[in-house]
Amino acid sequence: GEKLAQESRERHQIVENFLLVLGVSPEIARRDAEGMEHHVSQETLDAFLAFTQQHGTSAE
Secondary structure: HHHHHHHHHHHHHHHHHHHHHHOOOHHHHHHHHHHHHHOOHHHHHHHHHHHHHHHHOOOO
8 A cells, every 4th residue: 555655656746747847837737747647657657757857847
């Protein structure tokens, strides 16, 4: 159970950070990530993460 919860939090954070880098407002990014995290493949998550790492986050 705890491992699944941690994986879900990580997926959410990857999607939310990606949206923030794209310029989505924090509130909308958080809300959208809640739905998107369940519907994207690991390949897409990996691409989101790579993009975010290359382009930084809006919080930086």
